[in-house]
Amino acid sequence: MDVEEVDPVSGRKTTGHVWNGIKELDTPIPRGVLLFLIVTHVFAVLWWFLMPTWPLGATYTKGLLGSDQKTSVEENLRDANAARVPWIKQIETKSYDEIRSDEQLMVKVRSNGHQLFGDNCAACHGRDGKGGRNYPDLTDDDWLWGGGPERIAQTLTVGVNSRHPDSRIGQMPAFGRDEMLDRQQVSDVAAYVRSLSDPTTSTAANIGQIDKGREVFVTTCVACHGEDAKGNPEVGAPNLTDQHWIYGGSLQTIIDTIHGGRQGHMPTWDERLTPVEIKVLALYVNALAQKEP
Incomplete structure (x- = not known):
């Protein structure tokens, strides 16, 4: 019969297990932990009966309280x-x-x-x-x-x-790409359009180009943007005389817009x-x- 070994410091029995010379004490599980485990198990069993829990084919047990989150959400939505x-x-x-x-x-x-x-x-x-x-x-x-x-x-x-x-239909034609205007005309009308919203860009050095751009604008752009260039909401043509730009108001961006055109998209929300x-x-x-x- 084995003689049980007792740790001389704590006075507790050992389990006989040794790791790196350290002997394991036979310490019981704290009562608090045991009590917690017992309470949680009792609570779980009660919860099984109080709340909807067990699947039964196409349905489930409704629970003694007759309450669930789906019902609560539906009531809140109704309210x-x-x-x-x-x-x-x-x-x-x-x-x-x-x-x-x-x-x-x-x-x-x-x-x-x-x-x-x-x-x-x-x-x-x-x-x-x-x-x-x-x-x-x-x-x-x-x-x-x-x-x-x-x-x-x-x-x-x-x-x-x-x-x-x-649907509202709006499109800025590709005047350059589709060869309605040549490269110089695109540059001229872009300079004119830029000067409409930023008069400081009109200088003695480019006033001739801006005048030529005005001629292009009158023959090509007024149908949509109007003679005053303030746009037309009936066709979705923007006001070119202010500082509000969707694609950008720099000279190069305006050239890109005139050359390649623009066609925005707004989804329909009626569905x-x-x-x-x-x-x-x-x-x-x-x-x-x-x-x-």
Whole structure:
């Protein structure tokens, strides 16, 4: 019969295991740990019966409490939708002007419009609506297709150069690539266009070129951009006299645009968003460009 060895320091028995000369004490599991394990096992068994747990083919045990997260989420959604009904009804029935004059409704528009914008528009126009390279800034009150909420709602509904049958169609022809203008004419009209938004670029050294560019503009560009070059929202032609550019306003960029053309794309949202959501989003986007008094 083996004689049990006792550690002379702690007075505890050893297990007989030795690692690198160190003997393992036969120390019992702390009672706190045992109590914790017992409590967790009891809790787990109770939870099996109280909450939905066991799969039964196409269904599952519902639990004695009859509560689950799916039911809670559905109830929360019903409550949220019920709270939205009154103001949603007002958005549906009131005109854009009536809504904009109702500050309480506009609070709802700004709150819900911000969420709609972030979910659907921010990928191109940025969270702040200031756009980015090749995407328009929606906060500058400079619009291709018109900035009234009705016009914005129409653009959202049908898109631009989209697959919608009523899509807005807008395109800047490739005057250079398609040989409608020669290289010198492209350079001349680009210099003229640049001088419209930045008169400081017109100097004694290039005034002759700018005059020639004006002649090209009159014969080639006024049909879309107008004689005053301030654009035409009916065809999505931009104002060329301000400092707001989608693709850039440097001379080389303007030359590239005239030479190779541009054709932007705005998706149609009538299949993704409801008419009320489009109306809210149109009001929100319109408000982004409103200047503070």
